[in-house]
Amino acid sequence: MDLKEYISSGVVELYAMGGLQPSEKREFEQRLLLYPELAEELEKVREGLEVFTGAYSKNPRPALREMILGKSNTAGGKGDDPGKLLQVERSHTLTYKYLIAASLAALVISTFASWFFYSRWDEAEDRYVTLFNEKNQLAQNYNLVKNSFDKTYADMMLMRDENVIITQLNSTDTTHHYQARVYWNRNTGETYIDILDLPEPDQGLQYQLWAVTDGTMTDAGVFTPVPEMGMQRVKNVQQPSAWAVTLEPTGGSQVPTMEHLMLHS
Amino acid sequence: MTKSDRIQEVELIQLLRDRNRRGxxxxxxxxxxxxxxxxxxxIKIEAISExxxxxSFxxxxxxISQYDPAKGxxxxxxxxxxxxxxxxKVRSREFLTSAQNQNSERLVSTENPSLTTSFNPDLIGIRDVVDNLDPEYKQIIECLYFRGFTQSETALKLNIPLGTVKTRARTAIMKLRQSFSQIKTG
Structure with a gap:
């Protein structure tokens, strides 16, 4: 950029008089920082303008001097002259006072709101934990009921199956009313025992079911009497003609101990 | 401004910052x-000017605390x-409506300063210079400086090309500066 040309374009004079467009003004101010000659020229133009302005000097009414100097106290913040400008000043300080009051109020309100919402949140958190636990409890209960139902349903389907042959077993000792039922599927050989009434066996002993096939006693598995368990699956059996339950050492025996025959069909 | 004026200015700034009554x-x-x-x-209306x-004072x-000597x-x-x-003030709606009647009057070119100002012997030479400035230059300063017109508004108002506004503004102030320095030295 040719600085001399720029200066002689009249841009300095226009800047000094405030006539430049915003973009030209920005450009001028940037150049002002770069070129000291430009700043010097601006200073000269301003001096010229100021001398020119001086030519229009006009003394204000003498009464204005005291009026205006009276405001100086206000501007300094210590006067008490109630005038138009005092009101202007006051409205400024008033604005600040309002601003301060408003921000203080906002602070109080927001502090209260924070505390309020925090306690609400805390409360909600507690309720959430309670509900969460209740939900888990319900799910557990549901699972229990569901399992129980599934078992019952399976048992019922077994009883209703036309291929399942049900055999009633009664106690050998007629002084007791021990009894059980055997459910045997003649197609698949699946066998279940439903204990209706049997005493707890002694320590080291277990009940064992036997199937009588072709005159021999075949092992059909050991079981534990838990009446509420419903039907218990035991070993598959082919072509049984009769059933018997004996007490055997835990784990069962190869051959039944006939003196401990508890039930038979 | 002379050197002694600068020193006075520094003192004055300090007095004003101290909120000194004398300042x-x-x-x-x-x-x-x-x-x-x-x-x-x-403004051209005394009561409002007051x-x-x-x-302004x-x-x-x-x-005064915001005044930065580095900037001028x-x-x-x-x-x-x-x-x-x-x-x-002049651009405010309130002024525009209240001063509508004076408005056309106000648009007339700068009055002769010697008619409106009170007597001040220091200003005599300067007034002569301003009084004797060609109307085309006076007009340009009037529009830009006293009316606050932008360059393009001035061009429109005076019905001259945009470039002429700049060159005329420059010439006007150059002429003033030359005359003022002659007064000072002479």
Whole structure:
């Protein structure tokens, strides 16, 4: 950029008089920082303008001097002259006072709101934990009921199956009313025992079911009497003609101990 | 400004910053006529000009801490406060409606300064210079400086090309500067 040309374009004079467009003004101010000659020229133009302005000097009414100097106290913040400008000043300080009051109020309100919402949140958190636990409890209960139902349903389907042959077993000792039922599927050989009434066996002993096939006693598995368990699956059996339950050492025996025959069909 | 004026300016700034009553009196006694002059030149109505003068002084006193000597002289800063206050007033809706009748009158070119100003022997030579300035140059300063027109508004108002506004503004102020320096040296 040719600085001399720029200066002689009249841009300095226009800047000094405030006539430049915003973009030209920005450009001028940037150049002002770069070129000291430009700043010097601006200073000269301003001096010229100021001398020119001086030519229009006009003394204000003498009464204005005291009026205006009276405001100086206000501007300094210590006067008490109630005038138009005092009101202007006051409205400024008033604005600040309002601003301060408003921000203080906002602070109080927001502090209260924070505390309020925090306690609400805390409360909600507690309720959430309670509900969460209740939900888990319900799910557990549901699972229990569901399992129980599934078992019952399976048992019922077994009883209703036309291929399942049900055999009633009664106690050998007629002084007791021990009894059980055997459910045997003649197609698949699946066998279940439903204990209706049997005493707890002694320590080291277990009940064992036997199937009588072709005159021999075949092992059909050991079981534990838990009446509420419903039907218990035991070993598959082919072509049984009769059933018997004996007490055997835990784990069962190869051959039944006939003196401990508890039930038979 | 001469060197001694600069030193006075530094002292004056300090007094104003200290909110010293004497500083305010010096300010008023030295500058109220110039300030009132430019404000009146823009507003042309005495009562409103007086209000703006008051407003400007209060603004100078309360904003003196914002004045940055690196950006220019105190006088330049103060003068721009007065000029801007006056221009803001003139552009305000309230003023435009109330001063509608005077408006056409106000659009007429700068009055002869010697008719409107009170007697001040220091200004005699300067007034002659301004009085003798060609009307085309006077008009350009009037539009830009006292009306606050932008370059393009001035071009439109005076019906001259945009480039001419710049060159004429430059010539006008060059002429003033030359004449003023002749007064000083002569």
């Amino acid at each position: 305010m009196e010096i300010l008023y006694d030295n500058y109220s006529a110039v300030f009132y002059g430019i404000i009146f030149q823009i 209000d703006i003068l008051q407003e 209060v603004k100078i006193w309360s904003n 002289r105190l006088f330049t800063w103060m003068l721009s406060i007065c000029r801007n206050n006056a221009l803001d």
